[in-house]
Amino acid sequence: RITGVSLRRVLDSRGNATVEADVLTESGGFGRGAAPSGASTGEYEAIELPAGESIAAAREHAVPRLEGLYAGDQRAVDGALRAADGTDDFSAIGANSAVAISMAAAKAAADVLGAPLYQHLGGAFRGDNFPIPLGNVVGGGEHAKEATHIQEFLAAPVGAPSVSEAVFANAAVHAAVADVLDERGVPAAKGDEGAWAPPISDADAFEVVEEAVDRVEDDVGFEIRFGLDVAAAELYDADEGAYVYGEETKSTDEQVEYIAGLVDEYDLAYVEDPLDENDYEAFAELTDRVGDRTLICGDDLFVTNVGRLREGIDVGAANSILIKPNQIGTLSDAFDAVELAARNGYETVISHRSGETEDTTIAHLAVATDAGFIKTGTVGGERTAKLNELVRIADDAV
Numbered sequence: 424r425i426t427g428v429s430l431r432r433v434l435d436s437r438g439n440a441t442v443e444a445d446v447l448t449e450s451g452g453f454g455r456g457a458a459p460s461g462a463s464t465g466e467y468e469a470i471e472l473p474a475g476e477s478i479a480a481a482r483e484h485a486v487p488r489l490e491g492l493y494a495g496d497q498r499a500v501d502g503a504l505r506a507a508d509g510t511d512d513f514s515a516i517g518a519n520s521a522v523a524i525s526m527a528a529a530k531a532a533a534d535v536l537g538a539p540l541y542q543h544l545g546g547a548f549r550g551d552n553f554p555i556p557l558g559n560v561v562g563g564g565e566h567a568k569e570a571t572h573i574q575e576f577l578a579a580p581v582g583a584p585s586v587s588e589a590v591f592a593n594a595a596v597h598a599a600v601a602d603v604l605d606e607r608g609v610p611a612a613k614g615d616e617g618a619w620a621p622p623i624s625d626a627d628a629f630e631v632v633e634e635a636v637d638r639v640e641d642d643v644g645f646e647i648r649f650g651l652d653v654a655a656a657e658l659y660d661a662d663e664g665a666y667v668y669g670e671e672t673k674s675t676d677e678q679v680e681y682i683a684g685l686v687d688e689y690d691l692a693y694v695e696d697p698l699d700e701n702d703y704e705a706f707a708e709l710t711d712r713v714g715d716r717t718l719i720c721g722d723d724l725f726v727t728n729v730g731r732l733r734e735g736i737d738v739g740a741a742n743s744i745l746i747k748p749n750q751i752g753t754l755s756d757a758f759d760a761v762e763l764a765a766r767n768g769y770e771t772v773i774s775h776r777s778g779e780t781e782d783t784t785i786a787h788l789a790v791a792t793d794a795g796f797i798k799t800g801t802v803g804g805e806r807t808a809k810l811n812e813l814v815r816i817a818d819d820a821v
């Protein structure tokens with residue numbers, strides 16, 4: 424049973440304050456979780472409060488309700504968080520404290536059981552597949568100004584024989600991108616997720632990433648494709664009814680046409696948020712056109728919310744969903760979204776945020792839920808924390 428919950432402000436990878444939670448149990452179990460934070464957040468996400476505010480509210484309203492609950496009863500823990508908050512979007516205690524506590528309780532329960540977290544969350548009969556890591560190698564948008572309009576170009580080592588080979592392949596693509604940029608005389612800093620953020624056009628970025636992927640593919644001898652997170656809600660100007668790429672704009676029809684063309688030209692394995700988060704219809708049109716050969720994934724569209732996912736399923740808006748526990752506030756809610764997706768043939772992609780910590784919960788979550796993919800960057804300590812944890816899980820070493 425939970426005997427104590429402590430909350431503190433810690434740094435995230437952008438140097439901002441985030442919430443870390445510790446959960447202690449009567450039998451000596453201990454779990455620690457830290458909330459990540461988005462920069463290109465969806466309009467319909469649960470609310471992140473300033474860390475100090477969120478902690479004060481959670482201490483007052485949530486902690487007293489949690490004491491005495493069985494940490495292993497995740498539904499009870501998450502239900503208590505919801506009841507303490509009392510809103511639909513965690514705007515009273517903050518989704519940052521909620522998700523940190525939810526993850527910490529799961530880890531405390533796993534600790535009591537003496538089992539790895541993925542085992543506690545997934546159970547004995549989970550699948551034994553490992554997720555393919557989608558690795559951000561070139562990026563711009565809200566994660567790096569003066570770089571590409573498309574937020575993320577993601578290496579997708581779909582033919583990798585093991586998690587470890589996939590993780591190293593993505594790192595090799597990241598390094599190859601640096602080589603190709605260097606050969607072209609393009610200087611590049613890194614964006615918030617460690618991807619290269621070169622001051623080049625999106626068209627040039629496609630060439631650079633394709634070249635880098637080809638080189639590594641030749642080297643490793645298995646299939647590597649790539650994909651995108653367009654994060655199109657950030658490009659969409661509702662007043663103009665158009666997607667704004669610097670000086671250029673595209674109507675919704677042109678955007679659908681553009682993305683469908685890119686899928687075919689570059690054999691894209693994955694396209695996240697190709698359209699605005701309010702445009703289920705255009706999503707459905709694109710999925711109808713290219714959904715047989717690529718994953719069309721809803722991030723800002725679905726925000727890990729079963730209500731929004733159900734709406735999307737009804738109209739055929741996509742064929743996959745991004746799962747970010749902090750978008751919805753608890754692990755139980757994230758599991759519900761995964762389950763609804765799976766029942767409807769949607770692929771699941773477990774994801775980090777652009778602002779991250781050393782927390783490795785999402786690696787365990789991806790294995791526990793038998794997710795097809797995990798999106799958690801390529802390099803940088805807060806990204807490799809998850810990737811290395813995946814390698815350890817695959818090696819039975821956690």
Ligand code: PGA
Binds near residue numbers: 460774
């Ligand atoms: P965010 O970006 O964490 O800044 O929202 C990640 C994404 O859009 O997938």
Ligand code: ZN
Binds near residue numbers: 654723
């Ligand atoms: Zn996204």
